[in-house]
Amino acid sequence: MASSTGRAGTKVARGRGNKATSGKGVKASTRKTDEIAAKAADATPEAPVETPAAAAPKPAAKRAAAGSATPRRRAFDSTDSALQRKPAARRKPAAAAEKTAAPAGAKAAATKAPARPARKPRGKPVAPPDPAPLSQEASARAVDDAAHGEAEAMPSIEEALGRLGFGSNAPTAKKLAGNIERIEALGQRLVAAFGDRALHDPGVEGPSPELYMTAAGAWMKTLAEQPARIIEHQVNFWGETLKHYARAQMALARGKLALPEEEAPRDKRFKHPLWHSHPYFNFVMKQYQINAKAMKDAAADLQMPDEVARRRVNWLTNQVIDMMAPTNFLATNPDALEKAVETEGESLVRGLENLVRDVERHGGEMIVSLADHDAFAVGENIGTTAGTVVHRTRLFELIQYAPTTDQVHALPVVIFPPWINKFYILDLKPQNSLIRWIVDQGHTLFVVSWKNPDASFADTGLEDYVGAYLEAMDKVRELTGQAKLNAVGYCIAGTTLSLTLALLKQRGDDRVNSATFFTTLTDFSDQGEFTTFLQDDFVNGIAEEVERHGLLMAPLMSRTMSFLRANDLVWGPAIRSYMMGESPPAFDLLFWNGDSTNLPGRMTMQYLRGLCQRNDFANGGFELLGHRLHISDVTVPLCSVACEGDHIAPWKDCWQGVAQMGSADKSFILSESGHVAGIVNPPSKRKYGHYTGGADFTHGFQAWRDSSSFAEGSWWPVWGAWLAERAGEMVPARDPGPGLEPAPGRYVHERAI
Incomplete structure (x- = not known):
């Protein structure tokens, strides 16, 4: 009975053009309802109901009663759980007033003007006929219910997932809903953690503009002096890519899924069988290898001004190649995709938890944990010699x-x-x-x-x-x-x-x-692999950090050292932790590696300037x-x-x-x-x-x-x-x-x- 009253009240408000979510519209509608109900109380039950022509208000009054200057405005149906927008009912104002004024239990013989039926929305069922007229108290209560109907009708995450097709599997829907809520909370923590990150000097954040200018200048010099060399590299890349595409097409046409086994790479990143048996992953892997070779060949043929510049450009090229490996992306990593499907997305949520943990632990720096920090305690299970x-x-x-x-x-x-x-x-x-x-x-x-x-x-x-x-x-x-x-x-x-x-x-x-x-x-x-980090642009950036903090901070030092072996110390651990959702291993050697120390500012600069550079x-x-x-x-x-x-x-x-x-x-x-x-x-x-x-x-x-x-x-x-x-x-x-x-x-x- 209560739900029936709520629906009827909503229809009354909608018949007058009222908008349930508007506070002013609700108050105007309530006042008008009170006025009509008061007049109806003085009339006898046997008195005939006025015809629409006699009771019709002036246009201005009509707009005031509706609470809106736009009579044809579409109202928001607050009782529809799907929150669908429906056209407002086009009843004449007198008919609406007549229905509201009629006391409860009015005789069925009372004369009623025929009302125009509500227009049927496309693809939706026709609204049910109006219930019996309401009393003054019930009508006012219905208007209040309509004002709060929208908030009550918002679907929960479980309901929304049910409409997406998970309704037949309640445990899965519930688990997915819980994961979505966890992701939202973790996302807020991640943003807050990144906000704590200290700003570093640009010199330690990446290659300097001088390095890019050196590489660009070398490319322009090669183009000017040996244009055929540049064209040859480009044509070779196009040719290898087209041949790769043609071979893949032919293999599929013959029912073969991959290249012959002897052409399979020995790169440990591509050890999953699908890299060699699935046409999609095999194609992606081979194209990545073609791209990597093209980049290395192009960098090797640049006419660099000295050996230091060549080493730095080669290092930067390798960093880009490692970063763009298909294993670093979810859509092209069969291990991560299989794990996500097997765990119904739980692995991805755990991966986000691992990411948030690492960023919070390292003061806003995204440094992947290489070992379980809780697995060892110095003096208890490592470092125990008496x-x-x-x-x-x-x-x-x-x-x-x-x-x-x-x-x-x-x-x-x-x-x-x-x-x-x-x-x-x-x-x-x-x-x-x-x-x-x-x-x-x-x-x-x-x-x-x-x-x-x-x-x-x-x-x-x-x-x-x-x-x-x-x-x-x-x-x-x-x-x-x-x-x-x-x-x-x-x-x-x-x-x-x-x-x-x-x-x-x-x-x-x-x-x-x-x-x-x-x-x-x-x-x-011979500075070897440290050549990139021992040039003035990077060392000057370290000097600025030391001037600001008095120290070379441990996270910055750890990050720099890790990129000397990016696949082993950055990308590989990040894939396992953030994409696979795996916990870091309980490995004592890697635990020690993550227990870095700060370096005193003066000592750092003496070592870098006097011993390493000079x-x-x-x-x-x-x-x-x-x-x-x-x-x-x-x-x-x-x-x-x-x-x-x-x-x-x-x-x-x-x-x-x-x-x-x-x-x-x-x-x-x-x-x-x-x-x-x-x-x-x-x-x-x-x-x-x-x-x-x-x-x-x-x-x-x-x-x-x-x-x-x-x-x-x-x-x-x-x-x-x-x-x-x-x-x-x-x-x-x-x-x-x-x-x-x-x-x-x-x-x-x-x-x-």
Whole structure:
């Protein structure tokens, strides 16, 4: 009964041209209804109803009663759940007033003027006939119901999905509706997270305009001097594309879906079977390869002004090629499409959740998480070798590890890890911990744990780090009672160890008995894959960042390093996380890789300008602490370990620096694999081999390689034997005692800001 009253009230309002969503129209209609009802109360039931001609109001009154200056305006039918617009009923005003004025239960014999029937909308059913007339109270209530009808009639997400064809599968519709709501909330969080992103100097956001101008100038020069060359490239590209299209058409006509198996690419991005069996994906893959080859050929033939420009253009070309791979897009990634269908879209929602999480975690920067951040805790399931913090300064903590043998070598060992990352890369799990292995070989081991700097370290320079080396060495000698020690430097810490050794040489200090360098660059004459990032435009951008923040922020450093291996460290992880909706793996090595540190501003610029760009240490000398230090000043017995697949410190450049050092006792070990995996290579795995024994340091790296021999398995035992020969006699093991606190200390837990 209530619903019937609501529909009747709506029809009354619509018959007068009233608009249910207009506040003014509702009030005018209510006042007019009250006036008509009052007049009807004075009339007797037996009195005949006035004819339309006698009761018709003036045009002005007619418009006022309707609440609109446009009598033929189409009203919005608030009772239609689909919110469809219908034409207003064309009844005469008197008839409408007559129906409203008639009291409830009026005699059926009362004379009524015939009303023009409502026009039937196309494709819609005819509206049902009007119900019995309403009383004054019911009519007013109906008008109020009509005013709120539109909001009540808005369909829910489930209803809307039902109209799209999901009504027959209620669980699916409900799940899709829930996913849509999650996407809306995640979208708002994503926008807010991007809003927190700090603005960087344009120099670090992308290639400078000068690089584009250089490339454009080279292209114009080639076009002017060798126009046939440009035309040849274009014709070859067109020809390959047309042949590809024709081959695909012929294969389809013969019922074949793909190219012969021997032509299938070995690119791991295209390992899904559909890349080779499905005509659509196969065509896309092959065309991408044609495009990539055309771009590389065109870039290679440009007449560049120098080798630096050529390397930069080649790097930019490869970045574009990697970015445009069909695997990076949902519509052309069969893995992601299959996962989306299998999970009814859940994988895409989880992918958006992963994206929002990464952007929020990195302060607005879109840096994909390479490992599960909750899977590891330093000191609990990684970095667990027993030890004690025995010394702490503003810049570092010194950890002494507990012995595992009854006797140890007299001369202690101190490791200086890079301050770009945390030291526990050498102590991930017991089975691959170099720190634990060294202790097990009978050495008293100390390791430096560097402070993760904040803006207060802006003026900390290389001289402060060299001073920290000397302070740590003094403390090690004090605690062990030994005048000499063996030192190890990893990556940038190895470079700084070389500077420290050169300084000690000039001061006549012989505290270091031997030195070991892990993946250490000391000669930067060949900048390799860092060429793009070591030019003035990018370095000037870094200088602006350092001036603004006092630091080289960890997210910017991580992003830059990742694009050296974009497919492995950017696009591949992004596909798995954002398109497939997969959780990052619980991989300790990648967890460490994401635990980056900030770099002090002064130290950053000294390293980039003096060592990398000008190559002072290998050329005229590097000014530090009142001395001009040169690579030839390194004269202690040394062993250098480089990695064959290292893209950060190429082994040929590492060898080049060692060849220039003044030491008479040199050993060089070349491990298989890369910058980290080649070092964290325990003997138990027997995964990567190594080259040793080369003695030729005068005729280039290839001559050394030719004079070396290859051996299966880890290089650790070879180096261990070398170190033992220089570590002195055996003495009772040294217990570090309680110290300041247990290893791994507190500095290692500090996260980058």
